[in-house]
Amino acid sequence: SYDSFVKWCGLESNKLEKDRDFVVNTLINLEKELGRPILKEDISLDKTGFSLIVLNRMFGGLNKAKEELGLMKSISAKSRNNL
Numbered sequence: 001s002y003d004s005f006v007k008w009c010g011l012e013s014n015k016l017e018k019d020r021d022f023v024v025n026t027l028i029n030l031e032k033e034l035g036r037p038i039l040k041e042d043i044s045l046d047k048t049g050f051s052l053i054v055l056n057r058m059f060g061g062l063n064k065a066k067e068e069l070g071l072m073k074s075i076s077a078k079s080r081n082n083l
Contacts, residue, residue: 020058023050024069037072038062 006012026048031038040062043052052062059065066073 023054023058023065026050027065027069027071031071037074038066039074 027038030042030048034042040052042048043050043055043062045051055062055065059068063074065071
């Protein structure tokens with residue numbers, strides 16, 4: 001495919017569809033970088049290279065992605081207010 005050829009040339013793919021490995025690695029690295037649970041506000045095309053729509057399509061949502069990948073669970077707003 002054209003996308004395979006572009007990658008073979010050593011260039012970045014301009015394909016909009018992100019593969020699962022890219023999303024998984026990005027989430028794991030993002031959590032390490034932030035040092036806290038990932039929030040919906042942390043996910044955007046500018047920050048991660050994909051949107052929440054991609055997470056919903058691949059995992060069924062951010063919380064399900066965190067659970068499947070063993071990432072930190074988010075603290076609810078009610079719990080945060082009690083800290």
